[in-house]
Amino acid sequence: MAFTLKERQLIGIHGLLPPTVLTQEVQVQRVMNSIKVKPNDLERFIYLMSLQDRNEKLFYRVIQDHLEELMPIIYTPVVGLAGLFISIYDKGNVKSILRSWPEIDVKAIVFTDGERILGLGDLGCYGMGIPVGKLSLYTACAGVKPSQCLPVMLDVGTDNKELLDDPFYIGIRRPRERGPAYDELIEEFMQAVVERYGETTLMQFEDFGNRNAFRLLDKFRNRFCTFNDDIQGTAGVTVAGLLGAMRITKKSLADNVFLFQGAGEAAIGIANLIVSALMEEGLAESDARKKVWLVDSKGLVVNNRSKGGINEHKQPFAHDHKYIPTLAEAVKVIKPTAIIGVAAISRAFTKEIIEDMARINENPIIFALSNPTAKSECTFEEAYQYTNGKCIFASGSPFPPITKKDGSQIIPGQGNNAYIFPGVALGVIAAASKTIPESTFLIAAKSLANQVTDEDLKQGRVYPPLTDIRKVSRKIAIDVADYSYNIHLSNRLPRPANTAELIDSFIYSTDYESFVPHTYEWPSL
Known part of the structure; x- marks a missing residue:
């Protein structure tokens, strides 16, 4: 129903549609109204996939305009077989x-x-x-x-x-x-x-x-030209959140000690990127690694651990230290400034652990990054309550804001990989990069962190609002493409005078394209 009268006449559908011509904005609202009356997310997913099949531009406009609400629906592991x-x-x-x-x-x-x-x-x-x-x-x-x-x-x-x-x-x-x-x-x-x-x-x-x-x-x-989002995308978004947290604590990364709940793909990816960021601040690699500690299912990852051994990918973060069997004990002994949960163990950050973090730190950094919500290490409300509002919090899943007594709201940051991998991809594609070095994700992390405003930080966010993600991704893409050119990995030569224009030339538009020179309107009666 967005076809103009002239377009309807040209393709022979005039009279087969109601006479009103709808704008895409109205179509988006009609779609959202239909989605909201569906009984469950599966039905909503099926409806959206049907929309994608018949009107691709409208589908992406709907997702773009309502990303925060619809992302959990379109990103599902059990449906979607087109590929x-x-x-x-x-x-x-x-x-x-x-x-x-x-x-x-x-x-x-x-x-x-x-x-x-x-x-x-x-x-x-x-x-x-x-x-x-x-x-x-x-x-x-x-x-x-x-x-x-x-x-x-x-x-x-x-x-x-x-x-x-x-x-x-x-x-x-x-x-x-x-x-x-x-x-x-x-x-x-x-x-x-x-x-x-x-x-x-x-x-x-x-x-x-x-x-x-x-x-x-x-x-x-x-x-x-390859990367692993579970390892590197997660690392990029987490380090961006930590860089944002540093603007609140007024410290450098080197002033921190990081303790992970988990030692799998996400943990190792984040840990390695933290080390890269610390080395950029001037630390030697060996000193940087001493700032990062891992707790896996067998306890603290330390050298010569008899229980469970140490996998190869964990070894660089195994320190000479006595074995500690639990996260709670590790918090007491290691005294981290930041705890980062990526093991999908629900409520791993207990009341005791969160309160200990608040005793150790003026502004404890608590990143409960596991998805889905049921697997989160703690809720925002728990972190806020048990630290008396002192924590700097981010999660992998969305949590509602907390309203303070004065009526203002504290909004939790959501460390979603979607802040990182789409922008990296766009930048890599536009620059025609041959490979994607690890340092690319530190560039992306810094780009994301630099887009967090002082107002965002006042509200408790260490990430920009998800509603700004198109703008955020565009800036990341520009920075990633520039970096690719700077280190001579780009295959798109010569280097453009304006990288932003290059990026914009690769961006898909959800606007309808008219195939007639002028829009024809109904004549006045």
């Missing part, structure tokens, strides 16, 4: 499968093997919903063109017995491949992408299990 499926049995034929995808100008690929989906574990082929959702956020948050995005599911089997026994399961029915064939499939896939779409095609690893995530990133990061 490319490559199974372990396709090894040797990946090139031909890529040729089946109708778009030839692909710039960004998000791919998963479905092993570690959103804290839900091994969802096998149902993991396709994650790349679909991630790429929707590429477009909604940063304006990456949807036609240039490709979601891929690498189906190597599943160890989820419930799925294997389900007659309606859509994936291959076999245990996960964990031998050489697995690595061969990943290698073949990435080589095939380069051959089909070019060496600057962005390939994002998503929701791979710990056993593969670190080693695959290390294996491919210097050969392809």
Whole structure:
């Protein structure tokens, strides 16, 4: 109903629609009204996917205008099957499968093997919903063109017995491949992408299990334009939040001690980026690592720990210290200025721990980053109450604000990866970067932190409002592209005189495009 009268006449639909011409703004409101009467999020998701199929521009305009409300709905692990499926049995034929995808100008690929989906574990082929959702956020948050995005599911089997026994399961029915064939499939896939779409095609690893995530990133990061959002995107948004917190505490990062609940992909990614930031402040790497401590399921990660041992990726953060079995005891002994939860253990930050943090610090930094809300280490209300309002808080899931006695509100920061990965992707695509070094995510973190206003900090935020995410992502993209040119990783030459104009040329517009020269209005009666 946004077609003008002249357009309706030209394409032969005049009279087949009611006479009113609706603006896109009115259409957005009609869509939101329809969404709100749906009984549950699954029905809302189905409705939105139907909208995407029939009116792509309106779909992204709706998501863009109502991102905070709709992000949890479109980013779902169990629905959304539009993408490319490559199974372990396709090894040797990946090139031909890529040729089946109708778009030839692909710039960004998000791919998963479905092993570690959103804290839900091994969802096998149902993991396709994650790349679909991630790429929707590429477009909604940063304006990456949807036609240039490709979601891929690498189906190597599943160890989820419930799925294997389900007659309606859509994936291959076999245990996960964990031998050489697995690595061969990943290698073949990435080589095939380069051959089909070019060496600057962005390939994002998503929701791979710990056993593969670190080693695959290390294996491919210097050969392809690739990154792992669970490791590096999470790191970028967390370090940005910590940089924002420093403006409240009036300290440098080097004045802090960081204690993690968790030692998986997210924790190690954040820890490594903190070390990079500390080294930029002038610390030696060994001294920087001494500022970071990890607690895993077996207790404090220390050298010569007899209980549980130490995995290779944790070893750089294993210190010479007596073993401590619990997080609560570690807080008392280590006396951190910041605790960061990324282990998806609900209420891991107990009343005792939060109160101890308040006793140790004037403004304790409490980042409860695990998703979904049910897995959060504590709520904003708990952190605020047990620290008498002194805490600097951020979470992975949204929490409501707290209204103070004077009527003002304290708004918790939400450390969502969507602040980082869409802007990084847009900058990398625009600059046609050959690879994505770790330092890129420190650039992105600083760019995000610099966009937090003094007013945001007064309200308790260490991130800008999510409603500003398009503007935030654009600035991150500009900074990332500039950095790529500065370190000679860009393939788009010569370097443009104005990076902002380059970025803007790659941004997808949700505006309708008229195919007639002038809008025709109804004549006056």
